[in-house]
Amino acid sequence: MNKEHILNRFISYVTVDTESDPNNPAFPSTEKQWNLAKQLEKELNEIGLSDVELDENCYIMATLPSNIDYKVPTIGFVAHIDTSPDFTGKDVKPQVHENYDGKDILLNKEQNIVLSPDYFDDLLQYKGQTIITTDGTTLLGADDKAGVTEIVSAMEYLIQHPEIKHGKIRICFTPDEEVGKGAHLFDVEKFGAEWAYTMDGSQIGELEYENFNAAGAIVTINGKIVHPGYAKGKMINSMLITNEFIAMLPENEVPEKTSGYEGFFHLHDMEGKVEQTTLQYIIRDHDLDLFEKRKELMQTIANQLNNKLGTDLIEVKIKDQYFNMKEKVVPVMHIVDIVEDVMKEMNIEPLIKPIRGGTDGSQLSYKGLPCPNIFAGGHNFHGRYEYVPLESIIKATEVIVGIAQKVAVNFS
Template sequence: MQHIIDRFISYVTIDTQSDPNNPAFPSTEKQWDLAHLLVDELKQIGLSDITLDDNCYIMATLPSNVNHQVPTIGFVAHIDTSPDYTGTNVKPQIHPNYDGMDIILNTEENIVLSPSYFEDLLLYKGQTLITTDGTTLLGADDKAGVTEIVSAMEYLIQHPEIRHGEIRICFTPDEEVGKGAHKFDVAKFGAEWAYTMDGSQVGELEYENFNAAGAVVTINGKIVHPGYAKGKMINSMLIAKDFIAALPQNEIPQETTGYEGFFHLCDMQGEVEKTTLEYIIRDHDMELFENKKNQFKQVAKDLNKHLGQELVQIEIKDQYYNMREKVEPVIHIVNIAEEAMKELDIKPLIKAIRGGTDGSQLSYMGLPCPNIFAGGHNFHGRYEYVPAESIVKAMNVIVKIAELTAEKYR
């Protein structure tokens, strides 16, 4: 297991944070640092057809070692980390034989990872936890997935007695800013189906996700001297307050779970003359998703009517859709993953993703792509952690899927 821990640490200590405000591909130059390292590593372990294209997509092949026809399958993970929290100077902390008590991440700043708040920690008593030092995110999302795929390919190469068909792997940039699949060459990849290794808790197996849209609300005001403002000033920030209050107060991330959708205000920039609100809109059900977008537009319309002028402008762009529509017709690919977990004594947790993965977009591009656990918890922040044992279990699931696929098509 130490070899896998060392591999994971080598990845997370490379800053690959993506940038939602940069239209370039990839959105940050530093993603190339990990990409080049991975290309070298894939060569060292013995993969073939290794490519790194101009957009920072890495692809490689593990050739089949059987004589009969087996569908080419793929495994996908992303190399970037979230812009929500800094990924600069990550200093992973390793905690062997976790005792179920509080973990002090940072003594100086009194930052504590506690099971009293993060109850999932108690699932991993006795295991080796890898955490942050409390000042950065960890990057298990999705460098745990990258570790699992590389390690599984290495294992299969080292154990030729495990029979498998051709396997394609891909590491993508910019997943965290919604662009991970935008320049993915599905035809070049050449797989019949694939799996993203981008889930959380051990056992997660997902083929449903949110329908997603991003929305920008621009509110125009008018600035005049506050001492002479009566009847003249229009404070865009106060109109923004009214816009926020007009949306359902119980349809926000912290008030919803399961299949419930939400409106999430994720950024706000304002002054008297102009305020901008950035939202994401989510729902698993397409009809409810369309209703939410229409409700959003109606709030702007009602405010403008009340104000007597068009001061509130909105722009809504769809981002991705629920992959269920594309995966259900080939549900056997989910069944294979479920069977693989059961054979490894891992209880499958089949549920809907309250988010999205590259797989949701890839499924609509012709590559059905369910999502499998990568093992991490508390993504995108200082309390992120991953049990080393979970990384190993996910690696074993990849190996078992490859083996089962070859058996079923014998």
């Protein structure tokens, strides 16, 4: 595979601002996502894919027709075009560091922003490779434009190498994954695949078919504002009640103190005055029973404080977001086994572990399209220290090609 061609493709994607907006109910949530969608529509036609369609909701689907004379399952590959609103994706300036020497990478001299293996020790896995970073002022967008690059590059490679036998392959690029809507308007029936893979994991080798059960919670604490000089027995300070609420949640069950299968409560936004304070939480757990208990605990704490205060000042609203795809993938575990076999044949060690988050695949699995997640190669997503080794992008592209071949062989 042509490294320079793939590098240029990736850079052409990440330099298009596609940051999504969690506060806009429109679909897609930002108009600028159309810019990359239209670029991809043109490119997919140019490389020779069939049935290229950009629909009214900013989903791009296309087909690589089968080149074999027997029927095998139609499979799919999915990635998202938007980038996270957690950190700006405007004016991304990628930096390419060839033959990485294992030392600090200076991202921005003026602001003294350094990507250091002393803190991000995963970097040391990639000594001698080509590392793509930001200039420290934006995220990179490897999440998930590395995945987009890999899918487009794999389809182009298969078109250019018809001696590689494969069945029908469908691809789709989705908007708004980062704000939880990426699969909401995904037309599974039109897509027409028996199963698919999201190319949206992190480091090389990752293969995931378990993810968090997820919910969002909004906690509203009401108070009463009175002149502080005359407040005795009258003022109710919602921010002080908020302190009590937060303290009653398990202090070690937060993202910064959990890993693996451990769930958490994450307070990600807080706005308060004496008269009213609002907390926004996300609730996560791989185990469905524990997930339900977490939701119950938040309501129980609210009830206890309301009883203590003698009035209902605290209201908790919880909304489920997505569920663990494991339930939908385990009955068809051969779709995971295929990827594991391909990786082993390529001397890539499969890293099978739960996703501490969610992907489009979790929602798609519940819509009838089982959809494990495969590495896209990036690290430190959603921030200024995001990076991706070019060699990981190439390996992920090769894995897609290998899956296409393996399905054709296994179902012959």
